[in-house]
Amino acid sequence: MADVPAETRTKPYGGEVLPPPTVRVGPLRWLRENLFSSWWNSALTVGALALLYVVGKGVLTWAVTEANWAVIPASLKLLLVGFYPEEELGRVWAVLYGTVVLLGLSAGLWGGLLREAAVLLGAGVGVLLGGLLLAGWGERGLLGGLLLLLLGGAVVGGWLRARAPVLLLRWGKRVVGGGWLLLPIGAVLLLRGVPGGELWAEVPVARWGGLLLTFSLAVVSIVLCFPLGVLLALGRQSSLPVIRWTCIVYIEIVRGVPLVTVLFMASLMLPLFLPSGWEINKVLRAIAAFTLFTAAYVAENVRGGLQSVPKGQIEAAQALGLGPVLTTLLVVLPQALRAVIPANVGQFIALFKDTSLVFIVPLLDFLGIALDVLENPKWGGPAREMLLFVALVYWFFTYFMSHMSRKLERALGVGER
Amino acid sequence: MRGFLRRAHERFLRPLLRSLAGVFAPLLKALRNVRVLRALVQGVFLTLLGLLVYWLYTNYRENTEDLRFGYDFFSTTAGFTLSEGIPHDRTDPNWKLFLAGVVNTLRVIGVGIVLASLLGLIAGVARLSRNWLIQRIATVxxxxxxxxxxxxxxxxxxxxxxxxxxxxRQAVELPGAIFLSQRGLVLPRPYLTEGASLWGTFLWIGLVLGIFVYLARRVHLKRVDRPGAPGLWGFGVLALFAVAGWVAAPVPPVAWEVAELGRFNFRGGMQLSPEFAALLLGLVVYTGAFIAEIVRGGILAVSKGQREAALALGLTGYQTLRRVILPQALRVIVPPVTSQYLNLAKNSSLAVAIGYPDLFNVANTIINKTGREVEMILVIMASYLSLSLLTSLFMNWYNRRIRLVER
Structure with a gap:
């Protein structure tokens, strides 16, 4: 009914169908309707206002008079990159610049959600770091360059989309897409360097820390756990009992135990179960744990998607002469994976939050290094300020991701077709 | 020469090839048989898995030459104590300390689930409130x-x-004799007085009569085929007797023991350590937010027409909520809330970060003392798995009870 144009609707009394009148609500009426509609609502409003006043006043007084915010700018380098050598920081910037150029180009090329993501991320990072905390002009310049590149990329991408010939546009999209695929690998290679390299000295992962480590753990684990999760889901749906039961046992055991146990196992038991010559550093152990853990959850999400593919699709594929492998690859998986994008994004958000559990290993990720800074007697333990800042940064990225995921869900129209 | 080759070919090579084909053809044919192929694939998979396990096992044996796998360390003296938990001391065996850790975990999970459900329910309803301010606060x-x-x-x-x-010494005193300090939260503790025995008798009689009344009402309602609340009748009888017993007792049967400030710490009362209080608060607030979203989704999932139809049939507001909205919302709510309870149980292992002696924390200490990683990890995983299993069994039972009985 909704997509029937107004002109063709039946007109009950011969006249035009007018849109419903728009009601302009004045502020007083709004207040009465939304805050004081009944005595119970009024009591709630007054109570909530009193509570907000007390809490807000307390927090504001504390934040302005007592809080020692100086600890955050002073330890910002530690918080962001940990013990990454000062003279090699250019590489981190290079990775950031690469990401930003890609994001800008994609925003221009595809528009839509990607553009919104670019705008949000640019604004957020700009406000979070440039305005509030960075004292040095050098960093401000670099950050400004970041925003400029984002804008430049967007302009170039937008020009390609609007003006460039089709062939150039197609190749532009391919190059940018390939860039996104290569970015994680390239970033890890660049940040880690080559052992014994002159120009590109090795920075052992043991020296990575802070937000850099948090992001590295999250990105690498996400990239690795997804294919494993899909394989496990397929295995669980398999008609071969041995494979099905192996996958079921694996998935159910992993989902039944806390992530802390899996991390603990990876950090303590991995060395015990591998040949004594093999050296596995802590970061890799943590990544192994995150990957193995999240894969089980991804598998359950994907299983939901697999079950949502109508049986007729499979029968049609078989009728067309596709074998089981091709049916899965070309018919079932594309539909199943599309249906479970939102659920998996939720899983990846959880993984991003859960990277903070690496204190078990132990590694100094963003939270770990923040707690480490608090140990320094110089600051006298400004725990609240530091933890609030840490929470704010996590919140920014997580809220950003869940916001984009909700938009994506709507754009994909999952559950509506 | 050519003749010789042809003869050799006909005499030896062709029969040889033919016999070979005779051997292999059934094999090749068998490979095209689905049943054989399935068995083969599974066999290969199983072999690879077995090889992997064997490889890991040999590595383990090599890496731990002098350590033998076994649980004999469970009965040796622990040599450490926990900051809280069921009574124990340093000379107790390891298993007893581990048990204390398990009890501590159960304590947090039990209280946490109840409080998180309450908070989630309130916040979920608040998110749908028509009061703009309340709705905003809940959203934030x-x-x-x-x-x-x-x-x-x-x-x-x-x-x-x-x-x-x-x-x-400068503990904050909240109304109701609740004290907040670095040492945690101190609440008044209920205890039984001399009047308790008489009250207990009344309670027993009330309980028996209550069950009887409940059953009688239920049978009656079934016979006349009318809706009603037999549970309320039973509880009513029990409550009546409880009040009567309370009045009849010479002194109030239950009194509150209020904590007193001793020289170093509070004495008496119910003392919750800061670790327990922080862990409980963290888990409740975190899980409550997730449950709130589920509750909101569940209420929104009941279509508006249901409510309107119920009101049109003449049901009162409470009846609509109790008989129409809630039964339908609960069906949507219970399965995801179950997984939130499981998450809460699993997240309680984060106690190790703030030093609350839960089962994971105690197991960690035992590992440090005895060096038996593999054995203890297996115990930890078994504990959490059985916890998860118990919770989901209970919730599945509950879910079966409330689910829609389809035609």
């Missing part, structure tokens, strides 16, 4: 808590809140 709560790591919140409650409270 849910969006802030859900989007920050639980560990950060735990540290915030522990390091930045409980440990920053004033020392014991």
């Amino acid at each position: 709560y849910v969006e802030t808590i859900r989007n920050t790591p639980l560990l950060v919140q735990l540290f915030f409650w522990y390091t930045a809140t409980f440990l920053q409270l004033p020392p014991v």
Whole structure:
């Protein structure tokens, strides 16, 4: 009914169908309707206002008079990159610049959600770091360059989309897409360097820390756990009992135990179960744990998607002469994976939050290094300020991701077709 | 020469090839048989898996030459104590300390699930409130808590809140004889007086009569085929007797023991350590936010027409909620809430970060003392698996009870 144009609707009394009148609500009426509609609502409003006043006043007084915010700018380098050598920081910037150029180009090329993501991320990072905390002009310049590149990329991408010939546009999209695929690998290679390299000295992962480590753990684990999760889901749906039961046992055991146990196992038991010559550093152990853990959850999400593919699709594929492998690859998986994008994004958000559990290993990720800074007697333990800042940064990225995921869900129209 | 080759070919090679084909053809044919192929694939998979396990096992044996796998360390003296838990001392065996850790975990999970459900219910309803301010506050709560790591919140409650409270001597006193200090939360503790035995007798009689009344009402309602609340009748009888017994007792049967400030710490009362309080608060606030979203979704999932139809049939507001909205909303709510309870149980293992002696923390200490990683990890995993299993069994039972009985 909704997509029937107004002109063709039946007109009950011969006249035009007018849109419903728009009601302009004045502020007083709004207040009465939304805050004081009944005595119970009024009591709630007054109570909530009193509570907000007390809490807000307390927090504001504390934040302005007592809080020692100086600890955050002073330890910002530690918080962001940990013990990454000062003279090699250019590489981190290079990775950031690469990401930003890609994001800008994609925003221009595809528009839509990607553009919104670019705008949000640019604004957020700009406000979070440039305005509030960075004292040095050098960093401000670099950050400004970041925003400029984002804008430049967007302009170039937008020009390609609007003006460039089709062939150039197609190749532009391919190059940018390939860039996104290569970015994680390239970033890890660049940040880690080559052992014994002159120009590109090795920075052992043991020296990575802070937000850099948090992001590295999250990105690498996400990239690795997804294919494993899909394989496990397929295995669980398999008609071969041995494979099905192996996958079921694996998935159910992993989902039944806390992530802390899996991390603990990876950090303590991995060395015990591998040949004594093999050296596995802590970061890799943590990544192994995150990957193995999240894969089980991804598998359950994907299983939901697999079950949502109508049986007729499979029968049609078989009728067309596709074998089981091709049916899965070309018919079932594309539909199943599309249906479970939102659920998996939720899983990846959880993984991003859960990277903070690496204190078990132990590694100094963003939270770990923040707690480490608090140990320094110089600051006298400004725990609240530091933890609030840490929470704010996590919140920014997580809220950003869940916001984009909700938009994506709507754009994909999952559950509506 | 050519003749010789042809003869050789006909005499030897062709029969040879033919016999070979005779051997292999059935094999090749068998490979095209689905049943054989399935068996083969599974066999290969099983062999590879077995090889992997064997390889890991040999590595383990090599790496731990002098250590033998076994649980004999469970009965040796632990040599350490926990900051809280069921009574124990240093000379107790390891298993007893581990048990104390398990009890501590259960304590947090049990209280946590109840409080988180309450908070989630309130926040979920508040998110749908028609009061703009309340709805905004609930939204901010849910969006802030859900989007920050639980560990950060735990540290915030522990390091930045409980440990920053004033020392014991300047404890903050809240109404109702509740004290807040660095040492945690101190509440009044209920205890039984001499009047309790008489009251207990009344309670027993009330319980028996209550069950009887409940059953009688139920049978009656079934016979006349009318809806009603037999449980309320039973509880009513029980409550009546409880009140009567309370009045009849010479002294009030239950009194509150209020904590007193001793020289170093509080004496008496119910004392909750800062670790327990912080862990409980963190888990409740975190899980409550997730449950709130589920409750909201469940209520929104009941279509508006259902409510309107119920009201049109003449049901009162309460009846509509109790008989129409809630039964339908609960069906949507219970399965995801179950997984939130499981998450709460699993997240309680983060206690190790703030030093609450839960089962994971105690197991960790035992590993450090005895060096039996593999054995203890297996015990930890078995404990959490059985916890998860018990919770989901119970919730599945509940889910079966409330689900829609389809035609």
